[in-house]
Amino acid sequence: MHDIVKDYYGNVLSGSDDLQTNACCTDDNLSNSLKAILSNIHDEVLTRYYGCGLVTPELLKGCHVLDLGCGAGRDCYAIAQMVGESGSVTGVDMTDEQLAVANKHIEYHREKFGYAKANTTFLKGYIEKLNELDIADNSVDLVVSNCVINLSPDKHAVLKEIFRILKPGGEIYFSDVYADKRVPAHLKDDPLLYGECLSGALYWNDFENLAKSVGFAEPRLVSSRVITIDNDELAGRLEDINFTSATYRLFKAADLEQDPQDYGQKVTYKGSIPEHEAEFTLDQNTTFVAQQPTQVSGNTWRTLQQSRFNQHFIFEGDFEKHLGLFDISDAAFDFSSTKASSSSSSCCAPKPETTEKKSSCC
Numbered sequence: 001m002h003d004i005v006k007d008y009y010g011n012v013l014s015g016s017d018d019l020q021t022n023a024c025c026t027d028d029n030l031s032n033s034l035k036a037i038l039s040n041i042h043d044e045v046l047t048r049y050y051g052c053g054l055v056t057p058e059l060l061k062g063c064h065v066l067d068l069g070c071g072a073g074r075d076c077y078a079i080a081q082m083v084g085e086s087g088s089v090t091g092v093d094m095t096d097e098q099l100a101v102a103n104k105h106i107e108y109h110r111e112k113f114g115y116a117k118a119n120t121t122f123l124k125g126y127i128e129k130l131n132e133l134d135i136a137d138n139s140v141d142l143v144v145s146n147c148v149i150n151l152s153p154d155k156h157a158v159l160k161e162i163f164r165i166l167k168p169g170g171e172i173y174f175s176d177v178y179a180d181k182r183v184p185a186h187l188k189d190d191p192l193l194y195g196e197c198l199s200g201a202l203y204w205n206d207f208e209n210l211a212k213s214v215g216f217a218e219p220r221l222v223s224s225r226v227i228t229i230d231n232d233e234l235a236g237r238l239e240d241i242n243f244t245s246a247t248y249r250l251f252k253a254a255d256l257e258q259d260p261q262d263y264g265q266k267v268t269y270k271g272s273i274p275e276h277e278a279e280f281t282l283d284q285n286t287t288f289v290a291q292q293p294t295q296v297s298g299n300t301w302r303t304l305q306q307s308r309f310n311q312h313f314i315f316e317g318d319f320e321k322h323l324g325l326f327d328i329s330d331a332a333f334d335f336s337s338t339k340a341s342s343s344s345s346s347c348c349a350p351k352p353e354t355t356e357k358k359s360s361c362c
């Protein structure tokens with residue numbers, strides 16, 4: 001599978017327009033600061049963007065970030081601006097052609113960002129074997145990844161490696177493709193379906209259990225978006241499976257329980273995270289309004305305390321009195337309309353019948 005994927009991203013595709021799904025289309029719902037950040041990135045890098053979501057969490061100043069399957073480096077160069085000159089970004093990818101584009105523009109971006117020294121480096125290697133790249137245990141503040149883990153033949157190894165290298169309290173914030181049921185083996189062997197980030201996708205519930213099994217006790221769904229397939233023949237091969245692109249965050253937090261429990265604890269968000277002064281959204285089920293005490297589960301209390309968000313919250317309560325299961329609505333995926341599309345081509349060309357739907361990946 002590694003060779004098939006290298007060929008697909010190194011030789012078959014030459015830009016986002018060549019993709020057969022809308023996965024790389026990002027909603028036009030970008031903040032002005034993110035638009036400004038993306039406008040600083042070299043065109044050749046933007047053209048070779050094959051991601052399926054936004055992997056730009058809050059509060060990155062000074063962080064050391066690792067981007068797994070960085071491709072031509074769009075997210076690395078975006079995050080390089082967010083971590084600032086005191087932070088750094090390392091991209092890892094196995095495909096020479098992708099890394100060549102990423103490496104070619106290091107100096108361009110250093111100058112564009114006004115940094116004395118470039119804060120971005122790229123390493124050739126496999127995301128299943130970060131140990132071979134000498135990435136030490138507990139050494140990385142944050143891992144990001146954009147539409148890559150579905151392509152790995154050994155997803156357990158990838159998640160285990162991420163858990164190993166993250167610092168305690170660190171997180172992986174990543175977008176990927178998920179299926180609404182398990183993909184049968186004969187579809188996994190189809191190189192086009194696999195390369196297009198479809199048939200390697202995990203059934204979302206298998207993914208959550210896999211993440212838990214390596215130590216990420218409480219996977220948090222941030223957002224999800226239906227993927228449509230712009231090729232009838234390809235869509236037909238996928239039988240009745242529907243796909244979504246979802247962004248999850250997984251924290252490496254100690255002492256979390258299997259299910260969220262209620263101890264009557266509260267946290268108050270201080271309103272101090274830049275660009276999120278009014279409210280801060282941790283995940284699809286959890287938004288904190290500034291200065292307003294909010295009831296949280298023991299797991300959320302511990303996760304916030306151990307994470308880089310700690311100093312932005314006031315914590316009230318303890319674990320003395322248990323009140324039962326913490327009531328949260330289940331994270332909801334939308335798998336409704338994968339097969340709705342038909343005719344036209346790339347992720348970036350507005351389709352005639354859906355011109356009001358905005359896309360901004362190109």
Ligand SMILES: C[S@@+](CC[C@H](N)C(=O)[O-])C[C@H]1O[C@@H](n2cnc3c(N)ncnc32)[C@H](O)[C@@H]1O
Pocket residue numbers: 002005006009048049050051052068069070071072073074075092093094095098125126127128145146147148151152153197
């Ligand atoms: C869909 S592209 C996404 C690239 C990039 N994240 C972006 O958003 O443009 C997948 C990338 O992951 C890389 N990749 C896939 N499997 C990999 C693995 N096991 N180890 C390292 N890189 C991998 C591919 O070479 C390719 O560049």
